Structure formats: structure tokens, C-alpha cells
């Protein structure tokens with residue numbers, strides 16, 4: 099069985115989900131309201147503008163398109179300040195070992211992220227060289243849960259959807275993988291990520307053999 103792996107970035111390979119949360123929280127606070135950690139879960143995997151729309155809606159705040167552009171840019175400037183200081187130490191447990199094991203076996207690897215900052219993050223964390231294809235927020239027009247990002251990733255890897263495994267920490271991302279007809283490993287819990295094939299707290303317990311077995315069992 100040939101498999102191909104498509105990794106989400108924020109919250110799967112690197113510990114940036116917390117920076118997104120801090121920056122959005124600061125923006126909401128500056129507008130005079132707050133949102134909960136449960137609400138923050140709903141933002142994961144969702145692109146920048148759509149996230150802003152959800153947050154403004156929670157705060158019952160209405161803004162013009164031009165104002166929204168400014169707010170999104172402000173949030174991103176805070177976020178970029180944080181990721182600019184990142185290093186390899188913020189690569190999540192198990193990520194490096196799994197990427198190395200996949201590479202050693204000749205398994206193709208793609209990035210499937212909503213972020214427009216993926217280039218900077220991959221560079222700061224020294225992960226860029228692992229990827230055979232990169233599909234990020236600059237390359238897609240629709241946000242997860244739409245499957246576009248993963249379908250494009252599979253295309254660039256020349257892989258059939260049935261051979262792809264997606265790694266996701268976001269409910270929207272798990273939905274996108276399901277919509278793409280791909281196997282999906284949830285980094286998190288079944289409560290937060292309904293519909294994934296398997297769940298792990300991080301990538302450290304995942305083996306190449308286990309991934310091959312997952313794809314085989316989905317086929318049968």
C-alpha cells in the first residue's frame with residue numbers, strides 16, 4: 099500500500115494555536131468583549147477573515163469591510179511578532195520523528211494549512227525541507243471545512259484521496275478531510291473532533307506501520 103500524508107500546521111506540527119488565541123483575544127478585548135476557550139476551538143482551522151467574522155458576531159459588533167481588513171491586519175501583526183520569535187523548540191512532540199520516519203520510507207508529505215504565515219513558521223522551525231508540496235492559505239480560496247486544501251495537496255503529491263491520511267487538530271479540518279474522502283487522525287479528543295478515524299494527543303505514538311494499516315482498513 100502506498101500512502102501519502104497531509105499535515106495541518108498550527109496545533110499539529112507546531113505550537114502556534116496558542117498564539118492565534120492570544121492575538122484574537124487581545125483584539126476582542128480591545129473591542130470591549132471576550133470569548134471563551136470553547137469558542138476558540140471553533141476558530142481552529144478557520145481562515146483569518148472568517149475567524150474575524152465569527153469573533154465580531156460573538157461580540158455583537160458590526161464593522162465595514164475596510165474596518166475588518168484593518169482589524170485582521172492588526173491581529174496578524176501581533177501574531178507575526180510572536181511567530182517571529184519561534185524556534186525549533188516549538189515543534190510539537192513526535193513531529194520531527196514522524197516526519198523523518200515518513201521521509202526514510204519514501205512516503206510523500208504535504209502541508210494542508212489555512213495559514214498565510216506557513217512559510218515563516220516552517221522556516222523558523224526548520225521544517226520546510228520535509229515537504230513535497232505546500233498548500234496553505236495563499237493557495238486556496240475556500241476555508242476548511244471545505245476540502246479544497248486537502249484535495250489540492252493530494253493532487254500535488256499525485257496521490258489518490260483513498261491513500262491520503264490527514265493530521266488535524268481542528269474540527270473544521272476533520273470535516274474537510276472527511277469531505278475529501280481521506281482518512282483523518284485527530285490530534286485531540288473525540289469530543290472536540292467528531293468523525294476522525296483515530297485520536298492522539300500528539301504525533302509521538304504514531305508509526306508508519308500504523309498509518310499503512312489505517313489506510314488498508316479504510317479500503318476493506
Ligand code: BG6
Pocket residue numbers: 107108118141142143144145146149174211212213214215216235268
Ligand atoms: C489555521 C489556524 O491553521 O490558520 C487558524 O488554525 C488561523 O486559527 C488560520 O486563523 C489562518 O492563519 P493566518 O496565519 O493566515 O492568520
Ligand code: MG
Pocket residue numbers: 106107108109110142143266267268271
Ligand atoms: Mg490546526
